[in-house]
Amino acid sequence: MSTLLETIYLANQIDQESIDFQARILERSWLSNQTSIPPSLTEIPLKKSLTSVQTETMTTIFTSVDDLLKKNKLSPRSIDILITNCSLHAPTPSLSAMVINKFHMRSNIKSFNLSGMGCAAGILSVSLANDLLKVHRGSLALIVSTEALNTHWYIGKDRSMLLTNCLFRMGAAAVLMSSNDQDRGNAKYELLHVVRTNKAKDDRAYRCIYQDTDSELKQGVSITKDVITVAGDVLKMNLTTLGPLVKAFEHFCIHTGGRAVIQAMEMNLNLTEEDIEPSKMTLHRFGNTSSSSVWYALSYLEAKRRVKRGDKVLQIAFGSGFKCNSAVWRCIREVEPDTDNKWLDFIESYPVDVPDSISIRPC
Incomplete structure (x- = not known):
């Protein structure tokens, strides 16, 4: 950095x-x-x-x-x-x-x-x-x-x-x-459910992540202070639909949108430190890789050999629009980490302690 x-x-x-x-x-x-x-x-x-x-x-x-x-x-x-x-x-x-x-x-x-x-x-x-x-x-x-x-x-x-x-x-x-x-014999997981929630009809949700130009006509993507509140609202809508379908999950792969997103999910879903570990470690090691981040988190679980046959995995991600999408997978065989798993070379050193703040500026 x-x-x-x-x-x-x-x-x-x-x-x-x-x-x-x-x-x-x-x-x-x-x-x-x-x-x-x-x-x-x-x-x-x-x-x-x-x-x-x-x-x-x-x-x-x-x-x-x-x-x-x-x-x-x-x-x-x-x-x-x-x-x-x-x-x-x-x-x-x-x-x-x-x-x-x-x-x-x-x-x-x-x-x-x-x-x-x-x-x-x-x-x-x-x-x-x-x-x-x-x-x-x-x-x-x-x-x-x-x-x-x-x-x-x-x-x-x-x-x-x-x-x-x-x-x-x-x-x-x-x-x-x-x-x-x-x-089926080669597959690791079976897809049980996908729930997609889109709140684009609401102006605040629609504009909380928005590609635009600034006052100097320089292009960028703005992320407003409303994003966490909007994400919480859309999450509730999504889980209200998903809840009756699945009663419990063994593992969580949360989109690594940032520290605030993971902490909000931890609080709203009453998750443990171990529940958020795959996403927290993914954010720490790889950053926010956008739509691919839920797969990095799943790879972390596989590298740790935590996913067992019959376990259910919840992947959940937020995106501009504003959207919340979730997928539930059931593991259908014993899962060994793939040889090309990007975590394998350093998985033994994880989880690591992630400090709330570090210094990267010269004194």
Whole structure:
């Protein structure tokens, strides 16, 4: 984080007051020095360009998809349905077309690209895949969730827009879902329920996370002070629907929207420190990777070997709009951590003590 702060300072594109504000947020963010930002944002001057953001998304998406296909010994041509989601980078051709081109997928693949759907889009993609798999029985779906930092990196003075610089980090996840009975032996989880709640009809909810330009016409994404209150309201609506369907969960994978989000979930759901551990450690190690963060949290649980057959896992995420999406999975076999699990190399050192505040500024 000190390197990030130094880069922001040396880039000389924002005033000292805005730099100090970002430093204060970073010091209380729970993020560690191991989180990642794209190389384009560590150069001086910062390189905000279409080429840079394409390089960023290709790096995360291609790596995730390639690892997943190799691990499962699958040909790209075996994929019947492809869903990509990224909120703030929507190029032409689309990200789904980019994946099809890279991996030479079939010409009759059913592809979808979701943009502008926020951090809850990963679970939304699961919902879409689930519906499609019910219609197209015996099919295999690939979901790819990521976010682009270069696109929305903000270099102005609006504090509500500077927050995204402090919280969001580089990451992606690729997931397979199948409606082919022959794949059940390879599957780890069975999807039980998906609940989607959208409060966009309410102006305060609609604008609490909002892409806009500031008074100097610099583009960014603002996060207002209403976001925690709105998230609490939408969470209650979502769980009111979900509650009668599932009585208890063994594990929780909460979207790593930030320290305030995780603490609010801990309080509202009366969770224990162990319940929030996967999300808290994910935020600390990887930052807010947007829609992919619920998969990082699940990978943490798997690396810790905590998920047992029959356990139910709740994934829950918030996103612009304002949305709250939840998914309930049941583990259907003993789960060993995958060899490419990103936590494996350092999982023995976790959980770590995450201080409420650190110092990253020179005395």
